[in-house]
Amino acid sequence: xxxxxxxxxxxxxxxxxxxxxxxxxxxxxxxxxxxxxxxxxxxxxxxxxxxxxxxxxxxxxxxxxxxxxxxxxxxxxxxxxxxxxxxxxxxxxxxxxxxxxxxxxxxxxxxxxxxxxxxxxxxxxxxxxxxxxxxxxxxxxxxxxxxxxxxxxxxxxxxxxxxxxxxxxxxxxxxxxxxxxxxxxxxxxxxxxxxxxxxxxxxxxxxxxxxxxxxxxxxxxxxxxxxxxxxxxxxxxxxxxx
DNA sequence: CGTCTTTGACCAGCGC
DNA sequence: GCGCTGGTCAAAGACG
Numbered sequence: 001x002x003x004x005x006x007x008x009x010x011x012x013x014x015x016x017x018x019x020x021x022x023x024x025x026x027x028x029x030x031x032x033x034x035x036x037x038x039x040x041x042x043x044x045x046x047x048x049x050x051x052x053x054x055x056x057x058x059x060x061x062x063x064x065x066x067x068x069x070x071x072x073x074x075x076x077x078x079x080x081x082x083x084x085x086x087x088x089x090x091x092x093x094x095x096x097x098x099x100x101x102x103x104x105x106x107x108x109x110x111x112x113x114x115x116x117x118x119x120x121x122x123x124x125x126x127x128x129x130x131x132x133x134x135x136x137x138x139x140x141x142x143x144x145x146x147x148x149x150x151x152x153x154x155x156x157x158x159x160x161x162x163x164x165x166x167x168x169x170x171x172x173x174x175x176x177x178x179x180x181x182x183x184x185x186x187x188x189x190x191x192x193x194x195x196x197x198x199x200x201x202x203x204x205x206x207x208x209x210x211x212x213x214x215x216x217x218x219x220x221x222x223x224x225x226x227x228x229x230x231x232x233x234x235x236x237x238x239x240x241x242x
Numbered sequence: 243c244g245t246c247t248t249t250g251a252c253c254a255g256c257g258c
Numbered sequence: 259g260c261g262c263t264g265g266t267c268a269a270a271g272a273c274g
Binding site for chain 1: 264266
């Protein structure tokens with residue numbers, strides 16, 4: 001699946017990037033802004049990757065409102081009939097919450113051609129998935145064997161590093177990465193038997209842009225992570241409504 | 243006291 | 259094989 005929503009993606013523009021393999025594609029398009037959560041900025045969905053295959057979904061916009069990724073998938077699943085729902089023009093995926101999307105749900109067999117042309121998409125981010133994505137393009141770099149969990153990467157403009165996505169995370173590492181002025185933080189879902197991880201880092205070229213990469217699938221709902229005393233009820237409500 | 247963050251060390255993948 | 263780099267571990271400290 002290769003989807004690129006350029007400037008004005010909220011206007012319903014969606015087009016397919018060149019694909020080297022003849023495989024079914026999924027198309028998403030948003031006609032108007034979705035209901036934002038409390039996250040501070042519209043995320044730019046940079047890439048989805050599954051197993052050793054890569055999927056690209058690029059969404060860029062200058063709008064400064066947040067569209068939760070789960071919304072895209074929930075709407076695509078037919079959870080909304082309003083005009084705000086993104087239409088699925090291709091095959092119909094069956095994913096629910098964003099971090100839960102899995103290979104068997106939306107994956108197709110493709111080779112990556114990621115269009116790092118939009119603002120921020122080429123902002124110096126050089127994570128592992130990026131290297132993996134380059135494998136398909138240059139045919140030299142090998143896909144890392146460790147990349148087996150479904151990944152979901154998006155970009156937001158925010159002053160805070162950790163965006164509240166409804167799940168509870170524990171930080172287990174921080175690393176200064178090459179070609180980045182800002183350290184990358186590593187988080188793990190605190191829910192037992194849930195091995196979802198996420199990485200958070202800021203663009204070196206724009207310190208306000210936060211790149212969040214989810215890896216794996218949650219085995220629970222966000223509600224399971226939110227204790228009555230410490231949880232963000234607004235967040236829980238928003239995510240549960242999808 | 244339990245939980246979480248910090249941070250240096252260690253390990254594995256990858257390119258040369 | 260070696261060095262670089264990213265990802266993870268785990269001990270120590272901070273905090274409520």
